[in-house]
Amino acid sequence: MQDPTRVDDVVLSDFEVLKVLRSDENLKLIAVQARRRRKSELNDDAVDSQDAVVVLEKKPFTEESAVAFTSDLNTQLTTIMRNDIYGLFDGISTDKASIVNAIKVTTIYPATVDHIRKWSDQxxxxxxxxxxxxxxxxxxxxxxxxxxxxxxxxxxxxxxxxxxxxxxxxxxxxxxxxxxxxxxxxxxxxxxxxxxxxxxxxxxxxxxxxxxxxxxxxxxxxxxxxxxxxxxxxxxxxxxxxxxxxxxxxxxxxxxxxxxxxxxxxxxxxxxxxxxxxxxxxxxxxxxxxxxxxxxxxxxxxxxxxxxxxxxxxxx
Structure with a gap:
């Protein structure tokens, strides 16, 4: 079975994050610049110093994910505020397989200076x-x-x-x-x-x-x-x-x-x-x-x- 963290021979755990390029609360997105770890850290024969851009984005809700989240016994709510009929909570699904936890991952590797600039907040x-x-x-x-x-x-x-x-x-x-x-x-x-x-x-x-x-x-x-x-x-x-x-x-x-x-x-x-x-x-x-x-x-x-x-x- 193909490693689920591998996309076109890119393994996310092989990379260390160098810096955050962009964070957008409205889009629920964060982009980081990363670099492949050194040979001594990976214990393999592949060595390079090429950078990557990794974009993490929360996937949009679907009707199915909303139903699953609200009916799931593994969903935990932490109260932030209650006022009359209104409530505000942090909701977490402890079910690791839950589609609510899904994150879309986009990788650009190797990334050029232009790729990094494109994803940087300016x-x-x-x-x-x-x-x-x-x-x-x-x-x-x-x-x-x-x-x-x-x-x-x-x-x-x-x-x-x-x-x-x-x-x-x-x-x-x-x-x-x-x-x-x-x-x-x-x-x-x-x-x-x-x-x-x-x-x-x-x-x-x-x-x-x-x-x-x-x-x-x-x-x-x-x-x-x-x-x-x-x-x-x-x-x-x-x-x-x-x-x-x-x-x-x-x-x-x-x-x-x-x-x-x-x-x-x-x-x-x-x-x-x-x-x-x-x-x-x-x-x-x-x-x-x-x-x-x-x-x-x-x-x-x-x-x-x-x-x-x-x-x-x-x-x-």
């Missing part, structure tokens, strides 16, 4: 990027420093995560793959979160979209919404479809989430609604080649420095 700043800025500053920076896209190509080729793909259009011009995000368990409709990755490798972000990409966008919308309705029971008008700018990785992809689901990725300053992007291209096929873009960057993002302080404040 303040954000709003910046301004003209079309000229993009050509002279942003695009050269992207080409020099973008994260490896090997994992994207592995998904597109079917070498990785093939069992997760729910829609696979293999057309080289207008095709894509659609799969649940790693953030979603693939079951709870209200946390629905899927990503469609286009097959074309010449479109890094919405900045590269032109009128001749509209057939790709039409095809993606039609087939993704049909798949999501059939498989998960969510109508097209219950979905929020959007692009990120700046995106996490520079290969065009579209996010689909349930309207009731909220996460930081849907906030203004990063998310661009799919329908708005389509309509902008219908109005002007070179819209994103010419438009001045406003978006947020973290304080430690090198692009913030490259764009300059004036771009952090100018609006018009």
């Amino acid at each position: 303040p954000f700043f709003m910046v301004r990027e003209t079309a000229q800025d993009y050509k002279q500053i942003t695009e050269p920076y992207i080409l020099r420093n973008k994260l490896s896209l090997e994992w994207v190509y592995a998904v597109l080729s079917g070498k990785a995560e093939a069992e997760r793909i729910v829609c696979n259009d293999q057309d080289t011009e207008n095709g894509f793959v659609l799969a649940p995000s790693l953030r979603w368990d693939g079951v709870n409709k209200e946390q629905l979160d899927l990503t469609a990755i286009v097959r074309r490798s010449d479109v890094k972000s919405i900045r590269d979209l032109r009128a001749d990409h509209l057939p790709l966008l039409y095809n993606l919308w039609k087939k993704c919404t049909a798949t999501i309705k059939t498989k998960y029971g969510a109508e097209a008008n219950e979905l929020r479809a959007y692009f990120h700018y700046q995106p996490t990785y520079y290969h065009l992809h579209v996010h689909f989430t349930y309207l009731k689901e909220w996460n930081a990725g849907t906030a203004a300053g990063r998310a661009h609604l799919f329908m708005d992007v389509v309509q902008n291209l219908q109005t002007d096929g070179n819209y994103y080649a010419k438009r001045t873009m406003y978006f947020t960057l973290r304080r430690d993002d090198p692009l913030l420095t490259l764009l300059g302080d004036s771009h952090q404040l100018e609006c018009f």
Whole structure:
């Protein structure tokens, strides 16, 4: 039987936590930077000093988990406060197998400096990027420093995560793959979160979209919404479809989430609604080649420095 703590040959107990990168009480999430223990501590022949990012996140409640927790004799309550009809308690299930105790673990190993920076807690700043800025500053920076896209190509080729793909259009011009995000368990409709990755490798972000990409966008919308309705029971008008700018990785992809689901990725300053992007291209096929873009960057993002302080404040 496979070791349950092992994911792609990563054993959590082999690592020591170096520091907390981020802790989010609202998302019930904590991300830490860890490093594999030395050979003498592991008593094996594998030695490296590569860091990892480990993300621990409480899994969302389901109806079944709520019923199990409230009816379980192993559930222990510690009173925090009682006032008239109101009570506040700490609840703990002593049943180690309880689904209430489940934690989703995401590992990035080996993790680069960019991975660690992405998961570190930092303040954000709003910046301004003209079309000229993009050509002279942003695009050269992207080409020099973008994260490896090997994992994207592995998904597109079917070498990785093939069992997760729910829609696979293999057309080289207008095709894509659609799969649940790693953030979603693939079951709870209200946390629905899927990503469609286009097959074309010449479109890094919405900045590269032109009128001749509209057939790709039409095809993606039609087939993704049909798949999501059939498989998960969510109508097209219950979905929020959007692009990120700046995106996490520079290969065009579209996010689909349930309207009731909220996460930081849907906030203004990063998310661009799919329908708005389509309509902008219908109005002007070179819209994103010419438009001045406003978006947020973290304080430690090198692009913030490259764009300059004036771009952090100018609006018009």
